[in-house]
Amino acid sequence: MVYAFVLFCLSLFGFVGAFGVETDEMKSVSVIEGDTFTLQTDTEMKKDDLILWRFGAEDSPMAEVNRSAQSISVSESMKGFKDRLHLDPRTGSLTVRNIRTDHSGIYEVQIIGNKILRKTFNVTVYARLPGPVISRDCSSPSSSSYCSLVCSVVNVSDVTLSWYKGNSLLSSISVSDLSSSVSLHLNVEYQDKNIYSCVTNNPISNQTQHLDIDDLCQIHSDSECVCCCDSTKAVIQLVISALVGVATVVVLGFEITSRKAEQKRQTQTSTSVH
Template sequence: MFNVIFICWCSWSLEGVFGSEFVSVSVMEGDSVLLSVNITEAQRRDGIMWTYGSIPIAKLKTDNKYIYYNGTDGMFRDRLKLNETGSLIITDIRIKHSGLYYISTTSQEKPFKKFDITVYTHLAAPVISRDSSQNSSSSNCSVSCSVINATHDVSVSWYKGKSLLSSISVSDLNIRLSLPLEVENEDNDTYRCVTNNHITNHTQHLNINHVCHTCSEFSCCCGFTKAVIRLVISALVGVATAAVLVYDIRSGAVLDPI
């Protein structure tokens, strides 16, 4: 039993341009996808062939027997399944399986349906951090929203409330994508960073008090020193108090008559 997931299935007919129906499919890596067709009895008797580009991957013979091919370097091994309509199921799909898929009859090499599959990686949640590389004034704070392994039209956007402040996108690059933003330290407006591709999105809210905690080297140092001094003084006071208490107890014991 196959759990087939349809994700962002966009289909349109381009008969006049390509000479056959053309379907665009977007799917998440690791999911299964169904390349749906409904062959006629004449096509079934003729036999059908599925190819990945020009590479044969699955075949329905005239005697209704199914044949599967592993493809280059075994990339399709144990991933393919034909059903009774001639549709092709690809399980546990990977980035390397992106590309063009064709179905044709055995007697006619020209495909009667084409599929363009784009496989997306799972989008990592954005990370917001202070951007120390930017020179900010005492009242402002430079922050950056980043996402790692940005591929396939990933975009990073900053919003203030519902208003879009800035956005950046990248296509087909395995990089760390970052978008800076300058905010005021006392600004209580809601800032959020949104990362998305064609299938999914993530939102991370900016906590200005946490990210933009201003503490100069001098003030932090002095604050730490004050804390240590207070701790030492408290300890000394405690020791002195205990010493006085012990002295009073001993003095009382000496003065009491037997």
């Protein structure tokens, strides 16, 4: 009888507790790899409050603050966050230092007191953007009127690469998955005096490279000759290497044949003497 009463009380407590949970709308947070950011609880902890932080599908808390026990602890099982986490003892807010891209995911905090308050954060960590590089476009045929250019960026994901003329967008290309290289071409007149720039950006940052037409687009410049002749030079080098290889084989074959003939001649001479 007593056992049944205890079970009834526990069930009633759970029923009331379930309706005592307040859940905020999920917040989206974007940060750059290597930065430090803080997830705010937006509350002041009371003496008997307990705050639990979880990451992803982890069952056990990654960190917790217990005001009544005056303790702050970070789970050792969260190896990916080693020495990166800090908890505010007054608010329970969570700070992550030197964050990595694999720290993207869902962070949840439960503030347990007279009622339970639950907050969730969808954190997206973006890799730092490399700067775009502008160079002559060797793949395009040469022209007496236009200078062919290409803007490239390597090892990027979830970025947009764009050409601008002043503040006006000329062209752009976007990639979502990891890409080894992204390129965008542009033709400008040799005597063009407008300001051109190539920009790479993701949702929270950007990198800009301005075009120096006088430097890259000099007619009959040395850089143009190098640009146009790179492929021809590579072919010539391959042909020369092949010829050297063939010549080496011929010389070795001649030496081996000469040695065999000399040995045969010496053997015949020795036999005739005896």
